[in-house]
Amino acid sequence: MAESSAPLVEMIGVSKSFGGVQAVAGADFTVRAGEVHALLGENGAGKSTLMKILSGEVGGYRGRIRIGGEPVRFTGPADAQRAGIAMIHQELDLVPALSVAENVFLGREPRTRLGVVDRRRMVRETAALIERTGVPIDPRRPVEQLRTGEQQLVTIVKALSHEARLLIMDEPTSALSAREVDRLFAVIAELRQAGAGIVYISHRMEEIGRVADRATVLRNGGVVAEFDARSMTAAQASEAMVGRPVHLMFRATDGAGEAVAVTSGAADLLRVEGLAVRRSRPGRRDPAGITLRVGEGEIVGLAGLLGSGRTELLETLYGVGARGPWDGRVLLGGRPVRPRGPRQALELGIAFVPEDRRIAGLALEHSVLANTVLSIVDRIARLGLVSSKRERGTARTATERLGVKLASLHAPVGALSGGNQQKVVLGRNLLTEPRLLLLDEPTRGVDVGAKAEIYRLLWEAASQGLGVLLASSEPAELVGVCHRVVLVRDGRSVHELNTSEVSEAEVLAAAMGQGAVEGLTVGGGG
Template sequence: MDSEAAGGAALVEMAGISKAYGGVRAVSGVDFTVREGEVHALLGENGAGKSTLMKVLSGEVGGYDGEIRVSGEPVHFTRPVDAQRAGIAMIHQELDLVPALSVAENVFLGKELKTRYGVVDRGRMLSETGELLDRAGVDLDPRRPIEQLRTGEQQLVTIAKALSLDARILIMDEPTSALSSHEVEQLFTVIAELRRGGAGIVYISHRMDEIGQVADRATVLRNGSVVAEFDARAMTAAQASEAMVGRPVHLMFRTEAEPDSAHLSDEPDGDDLLRIEDLVVRHKRPRPGRRDPAGISLRVRRGEIVGLAGLLGAGRTELLETLFGVGAGKPTGGRILLDGEEVAPSGPRQAIKLGIAFVPEDRRIAGLSLEHSVLANTVLSIVERIARLGAVPRAKERALATETTERLGVKLASLASPVGSLSGGNQQKVVLGRNLLTEPSLLLLDEPTRGVDVGAKAEIYRLLGETASRGVGVLLASSEPAELIGVCDRVIVLQDGRSVQEIDTASVSEADLLAASMGEGAVSEELGERS
């Protein structure tokens, strides 16, 4: 990190920025500056005002009070293209890609390259997209449709798309939330190159360990106002978390004084809730970027939380989808046993009847109907169960939704509010609450805290602890080693669709777990060698 970065000239100066929606102030009197060659971290809980402030800067939101200067000149943006012309680009956490179009078509969408005859120059677009992908450290065919890419790969495409704008001020909103550790390192290399070129970067992240690695300064928002500023290189995660939430935060629900449910490993196999034996799944058509189970064995006991670790493309999501009956793949080898009975869910409805619930990775696409109310989203999975003669008792529906949202601590104006109006953390609580209403015996979670702030993350961990304490088995896929170690009793490491190691989290470090995911050494028994 360049030590002189903090002394560069101001690229952006935001002074006294305030923005209200109706009678609610999203940001109030915020001052924020980004200098040449500087990475300035912007921290805060979901709903703290970070997105609103950056949408003002990127031209997506107007009608604000205060002043913005770019390189000393006053500006007022009314649309994103105005900000882009001023050298400001934003990489959104929620991907704004067109699934049916290719990578190259998405990168140049709205700014297609043309030949001298005015025809779209596809060859040049493919070539330049390839160069941008190389620069971002992405090994992808520019001709591939976006819909064939994994979430992490799509995230990297949005970064390449932002690089195509050649912006001097780049806003990155949770850019690593779906990336593997290797891809995160590559992104940090890209950021270092941009800094050396004099660009200023606003870096929004809930991953505290990243801030000290990549940022110079950190500003914390709470309830729409600046509450703290730190030297990011000296800031601790505890300091940042307490500033964000307004109180000390303990992220993990287990403590040293609590019994670790790993003791269940000494109990007989008959206690297994879920047992997977050498599972192999095949699709009729190949799926680029996907890794179907190719020999996975594991077990989950009642009241136990088992983690799934592995690099992007290791097969974690595909395993969970198979267990829930989505993804259209069919087991061609091995067995799935639930409560000792062999099962092969053909779809979500059957999986739910078997007592399986699934919280998917992308809550906005696969987990929620954003335009519908919190109430409708909360009770969606149990409508058939509570219906009488084809009609849903409204009073019961409301009572269940109220009880669930209150128990999970969902912050909302009303049950009638569109679920898309909630913060990311509260949306995730709605997805979790809806699944818990099905009263599952097995809960599957794919990146349950992706893009979730530290306060909501602590709440989700607490809820998982309570769920496991009621005897529910939990299988949790995560790309965060700290999360897997802090939350899970055991972790199964996947590589290339195969389970290669089982790790006791009581005796492993984050570095060990990451090394195991990368295939750089065994830190516990190989699967199959357990007594």
Template structure:
């Protein structure tokens, strides 16, 4: 990358505060044509605020933005779009009831000569963009019928449809499996060759080294380091982000003997027979697995393998239809009738999409934290405010949630801190079985280390954990065993002490290269 090339966009001395709290302070940042510039930092470091300034969603208190060397005023998102700047948000900004095509062209619908919406052209263009990103689902499908990872792909397609000169990607791979990530990287390569500049925000260090040219690290709203991305180590970046050395190893406990305390959960040829077709869902169709007390078992599989649906079914979410096979908890047949019943059985669940399924965003951190334990802190139907505050304070302190007040809306927290609130709420129930769906999605390296440490602690106390993740490194590093799902069925069981990340990915893709496999997983 030629450093003498004039940047497509320059941000000079950008500062922004909210209610007296500094979000970014005197930040310089630039992107050149054909460059991927990574922006790193912990949750709450100021990355999203800086990019919201660039995309016209937030006005800076001070500073200058230059486009092609000329000063620009981006007072609204429409100004940024006209200037060729588009942003893929970490939190999905789609309208669930509209179709894929309608979401992609929302507010920019192509018109016929008579002024009506040209639906044929809209569908044709959407299919072309979906094919470009390696996606095959039907553009007429309502977005609400898609899983989170598929919805993430729709947001990427929507941004690509803008043909932007500067594309901001905020955690674009957080809900994608390995093949979808690889296809996205191919698209990024095409955009670079076409002269686009890309701002890439990610907590996945291995991605930065692969695709980025430069990396800028923010901490507490200020630039603290800049690296040549391909020579930057994960340890260097993590220490700059957190301000101290970070233990990046996953293994926070001795796995030897994990699960020796006895079996907790067993699924035998478990399947769900849906009462009606449910587009976008992959119900369990023959799952066999076991989780012992004090054991962490992973769920691997490509997008659409049924990981999320399995966890939701075990938690009693929705009424999918009759069950087949057996589900045994502590040796007894169970079928949770809903979340409240599951909690009484000792099952807690941290969902994949925290903003839609995990939190009531307009309610306080306190209310969201204690939501699952209200019955425990109430007497004769009256909630003890003292116990409520005590439980919420203990949970947020234990997980290191960064917040101004327990009474602040949970929606005002950064994504990683929101995730900690959801996890803390599940742990407050003191479950025997903890179901986790992408627990570190969009979470910074420091918060990941804390979550891994907590998982080690709760497993050491005898809690069984069933963890779905799209990150092979996480599954191999955290879990004792991994069950690989394909089209709702158990394909293989992998002992993580004997395989690598590449082996696990091969198993998830259906390649028979993994050694020491136990087919069926019932052991």
């Protein structure tokens, strides 16, 4: 780590309130040149607000900021960018209809001597930046055709194009596979070697020791601890984040503390046999030979690298995305089904929590109440009219059951932290009383406490007979939460793993096609 006489960035006694809510409370934070400084905390702890202040997106704060020892007060993101600060947001800020290159250079397009946009140069420079990430993405391709993980890489490329002195990364790996994470860490190593400072926000404890030098923990808007990231343990960080010891139990337990297990030989709820979608659309890895089963009360995981086809499988089962004819069969409760859309899927008892909650899962400008009861309005209506009292009661029961932290049911759901937004999406789907719950990265960008709550809810629902098919990029989640894991590669199911017999490392290696586990087949017994 490079040292300098003065920190590259100093934030001193910074505070910010929104209405009556104190988001940041007298926080001190520094970053040195050539240093990766991790910023940790639960959802709502103030991390993103603090960094939005530093990146010029939030003003009206108290306290001081110095860059290279000089006092600054940004009036907007452009000021911060001119000072050499760039931010990669957790929630993607891309224009879907524009190409990758157009997004990377949006608002600062290179010009020819005639004053017109130099598209060749834009594509050429974007391609060079993409090459650094080691992931092949065509710079001329529209962003809307990319998968979420690829879009996340585009935001990283966009930030790299600013050649920033300080790069703020907010959950940069939340949609990336292990291979893409390794490439990102290699890019981070290059940047720090060149003297750049990096703020790294992540809920993935295993990443912090690999990539960071120091770690600062926020709680309730204030700094409560600072650690040497290379020696910090997950238990230390978690305890500092929540203010008490955290025992993150993947497995649900009964009243006597014994692990709850699925009944051996549970009846099939879902059976997928040789599912393949013909005439797949560009940019999608639709099912090309999927065989698996989910028993009643069972949680089955889907593992695979970015672009393996996990998301497309879930979307196909829910009736969205793929439009081509099917080969193979999908049986729900022993009866053939083929949902033509979400409404029909819900009628069949299939619910879906999508990967990107802000785009596909929530109406951000609408209230928590409206988002919670959205899928069951017909059920709580009487003669076509919805009782506001019944609506409030239903939403209140659901949010209390899930432990959603909110000021009011009438507050915009977009004002909630990421973990609480995810609980609202999950709660709305559980209110439909589904037989089968499809989950795509359900804990993406969610803190340790919210993860524990989500796992508890899944096990509680499974104990009542709900079947769950869960796609995740986190081996610890797959091994800890699921009974079995199906490995998906190139749209095909290639292995089935019993999580009581494999380690996280084995799941990861198998997903990457390294050291494939011998003797394992897909679609067999329980």
